Amino acid sequence: MTDSQVLGGVRIWTLLPTVLSLCLAFTLPTGNCRPQRMRSNAEIAQEVAGYTDVAKRIIELAVYGKAQNRSYDKLAAFTDTVGSRVSGSDSLERAIKYMYDALRRDGLDNVHLEPVKVPHWVRGEESAVMLPRNHTLPILGLGSSVGTPEGGIEAEVLVVASFEELQKRAAEAKGKMVLYNEPYVSYGDTVQYRAFGATEAAKLGALASLVRSVTPFSISSPHTGWQDYQDGVPRIPSACVTIEDAEMMARMSHLGHKIVVRLSMAAKTLPDADSFNTVAEIRGSEHPEQVVLISGHLDSWDVGQGAMDDGGGAVISWEALSLLRDLGLRPRRTVRAVLWTAEEQGGVGAAQYYQLHKVNISNFDLVMESDLGTFRPLGIQFTGSQKARAIMREVMKLLEPINATVLEEHGEGTDINQWMEAGVPGASLHTVDSKYFWFHHSNGDTMTVQDPMEMNLCSAVWATVAYVIADLEEMLPR
Ligand SMILES: *[C@@H]1O[C@H](CO)[C@@H](O)[C@H](O)[C@H]1NC(C)=O
Ligand SMILES: *[C@@H]1O[C@H](CO)[C@@H](O)[C@H](O)[C@H]1NC(C)=O
Numbered sequence: 001m002t003d004s005q006v007l008g009g010v011r012i013w014t015l016l017p018t019v020l021s022l023c024l025a026f027t028l029p030t031g032n033c034r035p036q037r038m039r040s041n042a043e044i045a046q047e048v049a050g051y052t053d054v055a056k057r058i059i060e061l062a063v064y065g066k067a068q069n070r071s072y073d074k075l076a077a078f079t080d081t082v083g084s085r086v087s088g089s090d091s092l093e094r095a096i097k098y099m100y101d102a103l104r105r106d107g108l109d110n111v112h113l114e115p116v117k118v119p120h121w122v123r124g125e126e127s128a129v130m131l132p133r134n135h136t137l138p139i140l141g142l143g144s145s146v147g148t149p150e151g152g153i154e155a156e157v158l159v160v161a162s163f164e165e166l167q168k169r170a171a172e173a174k175g176k177m178v179l180y181n182e183p184y185v186s187y188g189d190t191v192q193y194r195a196f197g198a199t200e201a202a203k204l205g206a207l208a209s210l211v212r213s214v215t216p217f218s219i220s221s222p223h224t225g226w227q228d229y230q231d232g233v234p235r236i237p238s239a240c241v242t243i244e245d246a247e248m249m250a251r252m253s254h255l256g257h258k259i260v261v262r263l264s265m266a267a268k269t270l271p272d273a274d275s276f277n278t279v280a281e282i283r284g285s286e287h288p289e290q291v292v293l294i295s296g297h298l299d300s301w302d303v304g305q306g307a308m309d310d311g312g313g314a315v316i317s318w319e320a321l322s323l324l325r326d327l328g329l330r331p332r333r334t335v336r337a338v339l340w341t342a343e344e345q346g347g348v349g350a351a352q353y354y355q356l357h358k359v360n361i362s363n364f365d366l367v368m369e370s371d372l373g374t375f376r377p378l379g380i381q382f383t384g385s386q387k388a389r390a391i392m393r394e395v396m397k398l399l400e401p402i403n404a405t406v407l408e409e410h411g412e413g414t415d416i417n418q419w420m421e422a423g424v425p426g427a428s429l430h431t432v433d434s435k436y437f438w439f440h441h442s443n444g445d446t447m448t449v450q451d452p453m454e455m456n457l458c459s460a461v462w463a464t465v466a467y468v469i470a471d472l473e474e475m476l477p478r
């Protein structure tokens with residue numbers, strides 16, 4: 001993604017101080033020169049600097065005061081009782097009910113649910129055994145996968161390291177089980193094997209596919225996730241295996257051993273289920289219809305506790321509202337927390353929200369999502385015009401007391417993408433996330449990876465950025 005407005009923006013920008021200083025010099029005494037969009041960097045910096053004390057109060061409460069560890073405690077109480085919450089499950093419905101009740105008890109404004117139809121895939125019993133020595137392979141079927149026929153599939157394994165190698169060995173794939181032992185490069189690069197591995201194998205007549213888990217680290221842990229079938233291509237069962245087993249089978253096959261795996265999966269897809277996006281607000285005092293949206297997704301995979309992905313993002317969005325409420329801070333515009341449903345199936349809840357609310361897109365000031373873990377925050381990642389970026393840079397200075405002042409490129413989040421693509425400024429929480437994919441979509445995603453002090457800092461960043469942007473005299477320029 002590149003910022004195509006940069007050149008034009010910079011040129012206009014450099015003229016602004018002159019225009020404004022003339023304006024200020026000649027007409028300020030009459031009060032008639034209230035700048036609209038044409039404000040200088042210095043003037044905006046001054047306005048934002050006026051929030052230094054407010055930012056300190058938010059930080060004091062969240063990090064050192066009576067709200068210390070509150071976001072961690074909220075997340076633990078939630079995930080320890082509700083557990084994992086995959087789209088379509090009763091558990092996700094309990095999670096939504098839990099949050100709805102908790103947000104209302106917390107005294108927030110306009111707490112409500114917005115209905116969404118969501119995919120309902122069910123894992124069922126599953127197992128895999130490597131037959132030459134009856135070695136049990138820890139597996140997780142991939143989301144949307146079909147099951148195997150009764151009795152399972154027993155087939156010889158063809159190990160490849162890439163789609164290119166699969167194409168070279170296309171003639172060998174028919175009737176086999178294709179195992180992708182792709183190296184982990186980055187999540188974005190490597191996830192294509194999980195997403196498209198089954199379809200590419202099926203095109204060549206394979207009976208099933210196994211994918212090395214998309215993670216840089218493993219203690220024999222399979223990592224699940226969504227996968228996509230393609231119309232007109234047979235739907236074959238697909239599961240992930242551990243790095244350890246993928247590498248072992250690659251070594252054995254290299255030495256010429258014949259590897260046979262018996263795969264059994266009872267996975268199935270049921271009709272779409274009823275679900276909800278969960279919403280709560282601090283209503284704006286002057287422009288309640290204008291919105292700074294903060295968010296995380298409430299659904300998770302059906303393993304672990306979904307503490308990190310994305311209970312943390314959902315809970316700091318709730319906690320940001322609680323902090324503002326505790327401090328009696330009501331910004332000019334509304335700060336709205338949305339806890340999305342069915343993100344893991346491709347941002348289903350968020351897509352529906354966008355369709356419904358895009359009619360008011362000109363009132364969306366900033367959309368924010370935290371979905372890369374609530375670890376020690378460094379700052380935020382931001383997508384927006386150069387003018388908006390200059391304002392964000394000033395806002396981030398307010399987070400100096402907790403060393404979270406970094407303003408990175410590229411706001412990201414499945415659930416806010418559509419808004420950003422339509423020109424709304426977007427921000428995501430930027431944390432020390434180097435271990436995120438160690439636990440992602442696995443049984444390792446539990447409260448144990450969360451740290452109370454780190455979550456305090458994340459909540460402080462979230463509340464400060466949301467509050468200040470929502471309270472500035474003007475919306476962020478697009
Ligand atoms: C918050 O958590 C930290 C780290 O576990 C702990 O040292 C501290 O005492 C906790 N504070 C409160 C108020 O419970
Ligand atoms: C594997 O298991 C099957 C059935 O349980 C058994 O018949 C066979 O002897 C086992 N093979 C080895 C090598 O343990």
Ligand SMILES: *[C@@H]1O[C@H](CO)[C@@H](O)[C@H](O)[C@H]1NC(C)=O
Pocket residue numbers: 289356357359360
């Ligand atoms: C759009 O904004 C108007 C005015 O604030 C509001 O009445 C309406 O409910 C909004 N529509 C949606 C779909 O949010």
Ligand SMILES: *[C@@H]1O[C@H](CO)[C@@H](O)[C@H](O)[C@H]1NC(C)=O
Pocket residue numbers: 401402403
């Ligand atoms: C921020 O950094 C300073 C200097 O490195 C350090 O003293 C301080 O403890 C840090 N604060 C937090 C909240 O991490």
Ligand SMILES: [Zn+2]
Pocket residue numbers: 297309310343371
């Ligand atoms: Zn997520």
